[in-house]
Amino acid sequence: xxxxxxxxxxxxxxxxxxxxxxxxxxxxxxxxxxxxxxxxxxxxxxxxxxxxxxxxxxxxxxxxxxxxxxxxxxxxxxxxxx
Amino acid sequence: xxxxxxxxxxxxxxxxxxxxxxxxxxxxxxxxxxxxxxxxxxxxxxxxxxxxxxxxxxxxxxxxxxxxxxxxxxxxxxxxxxxxxxxxxxxxxxxxxxxxxxxxxxxxxxxxxxxxxxxxxxxxxxxxxxxxxxxxxxxxxxxxxxxxxxxxxxxxxxxxxxxxxxxxxxxxxxxxxxxxxxxxxxxxxxxxxxxxxxxxxxxxxxxxxxxxxxxxxxxxxxxxxxxxxxxxxxxxxxxxxxxxxxxxxxxxxxxxxxxxxxxxxxxxxxxxxxxxxxxxxxxxxxxxxxxxxxxxxxxxxxxxxxxxxxxxxxxxxxxxxxxxxxxxxxxxx
Numbered sequence: 001x002x003x004x005x006x007x008x009x010x011x012x013x014x015x016x017x018x019x020x021x022x023x024x025x026x027x028x029x030x031x032x033x034x035x036x037x038x039x040x041x042x043x044x045x046x047x048x049x050x051x052x053x054x055x056x057x058x059x060x061x062x063x064x065x066x067x068x069x070x071x072x073x074x075x076x077x078x079x080x081x082x
Numbered sequence: 083x084x085x086x087x088x089x090x091x092x093x094x095x096x097x098x099x100x101x102x103x104x105x106x107x108x109x110x111x112x113x114x115x116x117x118x119x120x121x122x123x124x125x126x127x128x129x130x131x132x133x134x135x136x137x138x139x140x141x142x143x144x145x146x147x148x149x150x151x152x153x154x155x156x157x158x159x160x161x162x163x164x165x166x167x168x169x170x171x172x173x174x175x176x177x178x179x180x181x182x183x184x185x186x187x188x189x190x191x192x193x194x195x196x197x198x199x200x201x202x203x204x205x206x207x208x209x210x211x212x213x214x215x216x217x218x219x220x221x222x223x224x225x226x227x228x229x230x231x232x233x234x235x236x237x238x239x240x241x242x243x244x245x246x247x248x249x250x251x252x253x254x255x256x257x258x259x260x261x262x263x264x265x266x267x268x269x270x271x272x273x274x275x276x277x278x279x280x281x282x283x284x285x286x287x288x289x290x291x292x293x294x295x296x297x298x299x300x301x302x303x304x305x306x307x308x309x310x311x312x313x314x315x316x317x318x319x320x321x322x323x324x325x326x327x328x329x330x331x332x333x334x335x336x337x338x339x340x341x342x343x344x345x346x347x348x349x350x351x352x353x354x355x356x357x358x359x360x361x362x363x364x365x366x367x368x369x370x371x372x373x374x375x376x377x378x379x380x381x382x383x384x385x386x387x388x389x390x391x392x393x394x395x396x397x398x399x400x401x402x403x404x405x406x407x408x409x410x411x412x413x414x415x
Contacts, residue, residue, distance in 0.1 A: 040129055042305070046349060048310075049314055064306060
């Protein structure tokens, strides 16, 4: 079953809240992980691994550095679903 | 006529008799390191859990640290040094390619002419050494062995490096291993993944340095890549070590992972679903990351602070440059 953009955004927001305590309301497509949400590289990797499990996708290490915004991550996940 | 060769056999079981520890003389707070990396005490604490690290003075070598730790372990074990017939030192920071650290350490602690060799398995070196000592004794090649993890990492740091240098400390931890009436060292799960050799590595070679093509080689790591591997891949190895030993996480008294980064330790413990009763080695907070020395140093501290752990089971797992890894369950002395 493919996840919609809204579903991926909501799921990602949940993972970000779990890892960092940031309110899900603050997680929006245009937000930068580092500049806006202040998520460090270790928390980012934890979110990535949990997102892989939640959405059934593979996000290679080399790809993680290209995911600058929440929107980048949502796009990658929705377009790489099995 | 046919001659049948003699092949040795040893005792059925081994155990760790005692630990020894040596740390660098200097306490280095985060404040001393933040300038060249444009950072702050808070930034380092949040990303690593390190408050201070111990580093050695210039005159102190990895050999000195190793010999001090080994001497303490031998004294505490009650074993005559002359009965020790194997000395294994895990290190990646011997500034002289040869002779080995181990031969000099064996001589200094009174174990000359023990078999002696160094192991280059970075942060998994101590687990590799324990695996080998256990096998050497059970195979009849040694009666008592000393295993040391010893590093002077301050020789291979770059003050301007934001990837790993600020984590690193100097120290040595040692154990004496010998025969046992009951199983004291579980099966070792170990291996390597050289396809990720660049994830933790010296940034230049000694020959490049000699030829003036590069500065003094120092350590670098790809932090996020290492973090993912160190937690989610190494959790699988840790579970294999528990299963191979016939042990549940709830049977453990202690968990002593390589002291790489407090964030790795915390996430590792979370993924392993350790019950609150399991005491976790967190020596990194004040000692820093000492590579091969970190597991025995952390265990030594646990036994000092929690003597009631004696006789309990500890899961130890080392992982690092190579990449390499090694894990086993041991009975704490």
